[in-house]
Amino acid sequence: MSQTARRIVLARRPTGAPGPEHFRLEEVRLPEPGPGEVLVRTLWLSIDPYMRGRMNDAPSYTRPVGIGETMVGECVGEVLESRASGFARGELVRGMGGWQTHFVLPAKELAKVDPELAPPSAWLGVLGMPGLTAWAALFEVAKPQPGETVVVPSAAGAVGAVAGQLAKAHGCRVVGIAGGSEKCRHVVEDLGFDLCLDRHEPELATRLERACPEGVDVYLELVGGDVLWAVLPLLNLHARIPVIGGIAWYNLPALPEGPDRTPLLMRRILIRRLQLTGFLVWDFQHLEPRFRTEVAAMLRDGRLRYREHIVDGLEQAPRALSDLLEGRHIGKFLVRVAA
Amino acid sequence: MSQTARRIVLARRPTGAPGPEHFRLEEVRLPEPGPGEVLVRTLWLSIDPYMRGRMNDAPSYTRPVGIGETMVGECVGEVLESRASGFARGELVRGMGGWQTHFVLPAKELAKVDPELAPPSAWLGVLGMPGLTAWAALFEVAKPQPGETVVVPSAAGAVGAVAGQLAKAHGCRVVGIAGGSEKCRHVVEDLGFDLCLDRHEPELATRLERACPEGVDVYLELVGGDVLWAVLPLLNLHARIPVIGGIAWYNLPALPEGPDRTPLLMRRILIRRLQLTGFLVWDFQHLEPRFRTEVAAMLRDGRLRYREHIVDGLEQAPRALSDLLEGRHIGKFLVRVAA
Numbered sequence: 074m075s076q077t078a079r080r081i082v083l084a085r086r087p088t089g090a091p092g093p094e095h096f097r098l099e100e101v102r103l104p105e106p107g108p109g110e111v112l113v114r115t116l117w118l119s120i121d122p123y124m125r126g127r128m129n130d131a132p133s134y135t136r137p138v139g140i141g142e143t144m145v146g147e148c149v150g151e152v153l154e155s156r157a158s159g160f161a162r163g164e165l166v167r168g169m170g171g172w173q174t175h176f177v178l179p180a181k182e183l184a185k186v187d188p189e190l191a192p193p194s195a196w197l198g199v200l201g202m203p204g205l206t207a208w209a210a211l212f213e214v215a216k217p218q219p220g221e222t223v224v225v226p227s228a229a230g231a232v233g234a235v236a237g238q239l240a241k242a243h244g245c246r247v248v249g250i251a252g253g254s255e256k257c258r259h260v261v262e263d264l265g266f267d268l269c270l271d272r273h274e275p276e277l278a279t280r281l282e283r284a285c286p287e288g289v290d291v292y293l294e295l296v297g298g299d300v301l302w303a304v305l306p307l308l309n310l311h312a313r314i315p316v317i318g319g320i321a322w323y324n325l326p327a328l329p330e331g332p333d334r335t336p337l338l339m340r341r342i343l344i345r346r347l348q349l350t351g352f353l354v355w356d357f358q359h360l361e362p363r364f365r366t367e368v369a370a371m372l373r374d375g376r377l378r379y380r381e382h383i384v385d386g387l388e389q390a391p392r393a394l395s396d397l398l399e400g401r402h403i404g405k406f407l408v409r410v411a412a
Numbered sequence: 413m414s415q416t417a418r419r420i421v422l423a424r425r426p427t428g429a430p431g432p433e434h435f436r437l438e439e440v441r442l443p444e445p446g447p448g449e450v451l452v453r454t455l456w457l458s459i460d461p462y463m464r465g466r467m468n469d470a471p472s473y474t475r476p477v478g479i480g481e482t483m484v485g486e487c488v489g490e491v492l493e494s495r496a497s498g499f500a501r502g503e504l505v506r507g508m509g510g511w512q513t514h515f516v517l518p519a520k521e522l523a524k525v526d527p528e529l530a531p532p533s534a535w536l537g538v539l540g541m542p543g544l545t546a547w548a549a550l551f552e553v554a555k556p557q558p559g560e561t562v563v564v565p566s567a568a569g570a571v572g573a574v575a576g577q578l579a580k581a582h583g584c585r586v587v588g589i590a591g592g593s594e595k596c597r598h599v600v601e602d603l604g605f606d607l608c609l610d611r612h613e614p615e616l617a618t619r620l621e622r623a624c625p626e627g628v629d630v631y632l633e634l635v636g637g638d639v640l641w642a643v644l645p646l647l648n649l650h651a652r653i654p655v656i657g658g659i660a661w662y663n664l665p666a667l668p669e670g671p672d673r674t675p676l677l678m679r680r681i682l683i684r685r686l687q688l689t690g691f692l693v694w695d696f697q698h699l700e701p702r703f704r705t706e707v708a709a710m711l712r713d714g715r716l717r718y719r720e721h722i723v724d725g726l727e728q729a730p731r732a733l734s735d736l737l738e739g740r741h742i743g744k745f746l747v748r749v750a751a
Binding site: 132133134294297301316317318319322325327328329330331332333334335336337338339340341342343344345346347348349350351352353356 | 471472473633636640655656657658661664666667668669670671672673674675676677678679680681682683684685686687688689690691692695
């Protein structure tokens with residue numbers, strides 16, 4: 074067993090797109106668990122869009138990562154040493170271990186990973202936070218009815234792919250939006266969406282209008298930008314919009330040029346009596362057991378499919394985050410930290 | 413009984429602020445009620461912000477007023493002739509009669525006005541659509557808890573005045589915003605808000621922050637513009653924002669100059685998990701009996717107070733609408749069409 078660990082810390086705050094220059098790889102002594110704590114060897118690190126927000130020194134739903142601090146991230150790993158009851162060496166767990174090869178967390182911040190239910194990496198994707206996000210945003214917030222039209226951007230991404238399949242299984246008409254023809258093909262052929270529009274092709278608004286002849290009842294806001302403006306005029310009376318993210322806006326060094334389109338958005342909210350609800354998965358953790366039961370069953374019988382985009386080695390994490398934000402992946406983005 | 417009626421029709425569509433030049437007064441034959449219809453002599457015409465929107469040839473929650481058509485508006489009047497069971501000559505009624513001295517409506521589009529419960533004009537204000545708007549937006553959508561902070565713009569207006577008093581009676585801390593010191597004095601001294609800020613004074617955002625040391629839990633969106641931007645950073649986790657109107661934006665001939673602040677709004681919705689809900693009073697008509705019972709009781713025992721801004725004569729209606737949109741009034745804006 075190696076006596077050192079490696080970690081990636083935030084070195085500088087980006088103003089636009091993040092790159093390797095904003096991070097620093099450090100070699101440190103292997104941490105030791107205190108009473109009630111567990112030492113974990115990271116196997117998988119999840120790469121997610123929220124990480125970009127945590128690099129900013131700006132008010133958010135939680136405090137930013139400090140300069141010199143280990144970057145945040147959810148991990149699946151193997152217990153190396155446990156000083157807590159309920160966890161034994163060799164068991165698989167997940168927790169917010171961060172961008173590092175080994176981490177120590179209090180037992181109460183760890184959850185067991187059951188490899189019988191799904192492969193370990195799936196606990197960071199379809200059966201993890203992205204999956205719970207999709208499930209709760211859909212069924213707890215948007216509450217689509219069978220027959221309604223659901224528009225899912227980032228349709229080939231970790232959240233979008235699950236959300237669209239769940240909506241489809243629920244009897245909705247599901248229109249995806251994704252960047253590029255390969256993703257669109259995957260979304261329709263592998264994931265079973267009714268349709269998927271390539272947002273890189275011109276005239277997105279016109280194509281979306283044609284794709285949604287009965288308007289849009291649910292729009293999962295994951296991206297913002299042009300996709301939002303294309304969906305807005307199509308939203309039906311009492312449409313529901315869980316606001317989960319806005320990837321198109323994460324890397325903006327400043328607000329976009331004018332005009333200020335806020336009045337346009339507010340007017341639509343008013344005349345169509347839309348409901349926009351800010352969504353953070355933390356608020357729905359108590360539903361995780363029900364989510365896990367439902368989604369594991371769908372995984373087992375093949376109603377839910379997923380793809381993973383895997384890169385090898387902790388040192389790839391900075392590049393992985395850039396690639397994620399630029400959409401250079403299909404499915405759940407993962408770093409395999411150890412085999 | 414006069415054999416002619418007068419009405420005001422939409423003559424031209426405004427691009428910015430509306431004025432008398434956009435209307436035309438016409439003299440017409442007194443309309444005659446058909447079977448099931450009622451002829452009403454208008455006593456009071458309500459002047460409301462929504463009227464501005466109906467002058468635009470743009471998609472809205474209902475079709476625009478056509479050029480040459482009578483302007484829409486709610487009226488209280490006296491039955492002159494009834495060809496419908498349930499309505500008798502001399503009774504007081506209210507309905508969407510429009511800007512005219514006499515109107516004919518099907519009986520099912522009229523409601524009785526009980527002058528024992530409140531004076532006829534109050535059925536267009538505190539006990540009418542503005543009152544129901546305030547009541548339903550507050551208790552059906554925003555659902556404030558006692559002790560929470562509620563911010564009410566247009567606090568001296570027909571909706572704001574009722575909303576703030578209802579929230580106060582419910583045990584909330586209520587901060588009003590109004591244009592000018594006279595309105596602010598009225599809002600605090602007569603209506604009993606905890607505080608009222610003059611939006612014409614500089615540093616609204618700073619003053620509002622100081623006025624809401626525990627943040628804002630409910631914001632009734634009636635105005636948009638600078639008030640929205642001042643409230644936005646103060647909104648607490650899970651704050652509720654019924655979107656009822658946006659007076660600051662109604663007269664805009666084009667979108668405001670940049671930058672585009674939409675990402676700012678969406679980001680706040682996300683990180684604070686806000687809930688924005690488009691609100692139209694029509695969706696809550698079924699609750700009118702309960703609203704009426706509750707609010708009439710509060711009127712009777714003096715817990716709810718109201719003021720009216722009255723101008724005389726149908727021909728004053730165009731000027732009244734301009735004045736309303738510029739906030740040159742305190743309380744409910746009414747045209748007394750006949751004594």
